[in-house]
Amino acid sequence: MKALIIDDERLARKELASLLEKHDGIEVIGEAANSDEAEVMVAEKRPDLIFLDINMPGRDGFELLAALDPAPQVIFVTAYDEHALRAFQVNALDYVVKPIDPDRLAAALSRLQTKHDPDLPQREILRESDQIFLKDGEKCWFVTLKDVRYFESEGNYVRVRFDDQKPLVLRSLNKLEEKLDPLVYFRASRKHIINLRWVDKIEPWFNGGLMVKLKSLDKNGEPESMEVSRRQAARFKDLLSL
Amino acid sequence: MPQERTSILLRSPRTVYWATQVVAWSTLIVLLGLYYYQVGDLTADQSEVLVLFCLTGIGISHLFRRVIVQNGWLDREIGFVLPRLSLVALLLSVLAFLVLAILHDLFFPGYDPMLRPDPLAILVSTINWTVLLFVWSLGYFAYIYFIRSRREEIRNLRLATANRENQLNTLRAQMNPHFMFNALNGIRALIDEDPGQAKKAITQLSAILRNAMATVKRNLVPLGEEIDIVKAYLELERMRYEERLRLHIEVPAELEREHVPPMVLQTLVENAVRHGIAPLLDGGDLYISAYRNSTSLILLVRNTGHYTAGKVKGTGIGLRNTRKRLEMLYNGDAHLSIANIDGMVESRVELPITARNDEQRA
Numbered sequence: 376m377k378a379l380i381i382d383d384e385r386l387a388r389k390e391l392a393s394l395l396e397k398h399d400g401i402e403v404i405g406e407a408a409n410s411d412e413a414e415v416m417v418a419e420k421r422p423d424l425i426f427l428d429i430n431m432p433g434r435d436g437f438e439l440l441a442a443l444d445p446a447p448q449v450i451f452v453t454a455y456d457e458h459a460l461r462a463f464q465v466n467a468l469d470y471v472v473k474p475i476d477p478d479r480l481a482a483a484l485s486r487l488q489t490k491h492d493p494d495l496p497q498r499e500i501l502r503e504s505d506q507i508f509l510k511d512g513e514k515c516w517f518v519t520l521k522d523v524r525y526f527e528s529e530g531n532y533v534r535v536r537f538d539d540q541k542p543l544v545l546r547s548l549n550k551l552e553e554k555l556d557p558l559v560y561f562r563a564s565r566k567h568i569i570n571l572r573w574v575d576k577i578e579p580w581f582n583g584g585l586m587v588k589l590k591s592l593d594k595n596g597e598p599e600s601m602e603v604s605r606r607q608a609a610r611f612k613d614l615l616s617l
Numbered sequence: 618m619p620q621e622r623t624s625i626l627l628r629s630p631r632t633v634y635w636a637t638q639v640v641a642w643s644t645l646i647v648l649l650g651l652y653y654y655q656v657g658d659l660t661a662d663q664s665e666v667l668v669l670f671c672l673t674g675i676g677i678s679h680l681f682r683r684v685i686v687q688n689g690w691l692d693r694e695i696g697f698v699l700p701r702l703s704l705v706a707l708l709l710s711v712l713a714f715l716v717l718a719i720l721h722d723l724f725f726p727g728y729d730p731m732l733r734p735d736p737l738a739i740l741v742s743t744i745n746w747t748v749l750l751f752v753w754s755l756g757y758f759a760y761i762y763f764i765r766s767r768r769e770e771i772r773n774l775r776l777a778t779a780n781r782e783n784q785l786n787t788l789r790a791q792m793n794p795h796f797m798f799n800a801l802n803g804i805r806a807l808i809d810e811d812p813g814q815a816k817k818a819i820t821q822l823s824a825i826l827r828n829a830m831a832t833v834k835r836n837l838v839p840l841g842e843e844i845d846i847v848k849a850y851l852e853l854e855r856m857r858y859e860e861r862l863r864l865h866i867e868v869p870a871e872l873e874r875e876h877v878p879p880m881v882l883q884t885l886v887e888n889a890v891r892h893g894i895a896p897l898l899d900g901g902d903l904y905i906s907a908y909r910n911s912t913s914l915i916l917l918v919r920n921t922g923h924y925t926a927g928k929v930k931g932t933g934i935g936l937r938n939t940r941k942r943l944e945m946l947y948n949g950d951a952h953l954s955i956a957n958i959d960g961m962v963e964s965r966v967e968l969p970i971t972a973r974n975d976e977q978r979a
Binding site: 384385386387389390393409411430432433454455472473474475 | 794795797798799801802803805806807809810856857858859861895896897898900
């Protein structure tokens with residue numbers, strides 16, 4: 376696996392690199408001292424794995440990760456940060472603490488998905504199996520796209536619906552639409568992008584629009600449903616008839 | 618409960634004073650009235666005279682209070698004050714007698730006049746007034762001393778509480794886990810890269826830990842000691858930030874024996890590093906300096922960056938705590954300010970050079 380180390384402290388990078396020498400499966404392909412450097416390196420070198428410090432000058436580790444789509448696999452490396460650790464514990468993101476315990480590092484590495492995506496460097500489109508990183512306030516999620524039922528626009532923010540979670544993240548629905556696989560994610564209206572795998576029923580609606588009912592239930596026990604605008608309805612039918 | 622009473626006493630001394638005056642003098646005339654009643658001498662005019670007596674007493678004793686307060690006798694030795702109190706009590710007693718007699722004769726022309734050439738009556742009355750006023754002044758002094766001692770006690774309690782709080786904060790700050798673990802992580806890497814440097818770093822870390830344990834119990838430490846700890850701390854931060862942290866320390870050797878509260882400089886330096894320089898991609902400069910003028914010792918910490926009050930999480934506690942300690946140690950004569958000056962953040966602490974400070978230096 377190709378790995379990138381992102382930490383603002385040279386000694387900390389060196390320490391981690393020397394610990395990783397013992398792991399044959401991991402090849403350190405670069406080191407970045409801040410989020411800007413890291414973003415460029417991720418785009419160029421497409422690592423499978425990043426080791427990410429949270430406290431860094433400029434954008435912190437979370438902000439960097441939220442900017443990476445698709446997000447590579449991540450192991451957070453942090454000295455001590457109560458807020459961050461709480462976020463990790465809630466959402467089972469993997470992290471190691473500094474100074475790094477070699478056994479703990481080995482355990483984290485063994486939990487990584489070993490599959491390597493060979494065409495990752497070429498593609499810009501997010502697939503169902505890709506993960507995205509979401510952060511809303513103190514909480515963080517690493518969510519696999521196929522679990523997301525729909526995206527809902529709220530002003531400059533997007534609410535992401537998966538499981539029983541609905542974090543609000545600063546993204547634009549238009550930008551998101553460009554990146555998502557158009558065969559799976561459909562722009563139903565100005566407000567929604569729906570994951571077609573979750574669609575259960577489709578009913579005619581006013582003005583030539585459609586009402587889509589999902590397999591999931593809302594809090595009242597009714598199927599979650601949303602409107603497809605008239606403009607999109609024709610495209611929607613085409614897509615489904617394929 | 619005593620505690621409640623204390624809080625009322627401290628809250629509005631003026632109200633308490635007047636209430637005490639009225640209650641005390643009223644009680645006195647009621648007692649006198651009872652006495653007259655017992656001996657079968659309480660006539661209508663006696664009652665009216667007693668009321669006049671009460672008013673005169675309040676007025677004259679208030680005058681006495683003004684004399685005491687304006688001459689600053691509350692702060693003088695008891696040996697200095699006692700003879701003066703007796704003298705003033707004597708003078709005021711003559712005045713009291715005259716005032717009471719004139720009022721009496723004016724308001725109640727039908728009664729026996731009080732102003733009459735009866736030297737014995739005048740003498741007895743004056744002596745009575747003198748004793749009364751002297752006792753009153755003793756009561757007043759006792760009352761003031763009581764309040765002062767309560768205040769002092771509360772101040773000491775507050776100081777003790779703040780100190781304990783500060784001990785905890787100091788420990789927490791110096792053992793700031795983020796700093797500690799990062800330092801240890803850096804040392805781990807240094808062991809391979811530069812064992813000598815690694816050894817040095819461990820010594821510095823030890824110094825910081827030892828200092829955290831030791832200084833928490835002290836109110837003042839020599840500036841030199843404080844600077845040593847700040848330097849040890851900064852060396853460790855330099856290990857992490859390397860060329861991103863540029864240090865400029867200029868503290869004249871002759872100031873090293875001045876006394877400062879422990880951790881004040883350290884708190885400012887830590888804030889400067891953590892909130893000023895650490896977030897900057899290219900790092901920044903940190904200047905530490907100190908100088909003395911005729912009245913104060915001034916500590917200056919300047920760093921690259923921009924300060925916005927309340928913007929950064931976590932700066933508030935250290936600063937608030939430091940301000941509280943300064944307030945209590947120096948009774949408001951020490952100042953801490955943070956400002957943006959010439960594109961840098963300047964933290965400035967001004968400590969008065971007290972007799973105590975000079976004593977300790979000597």
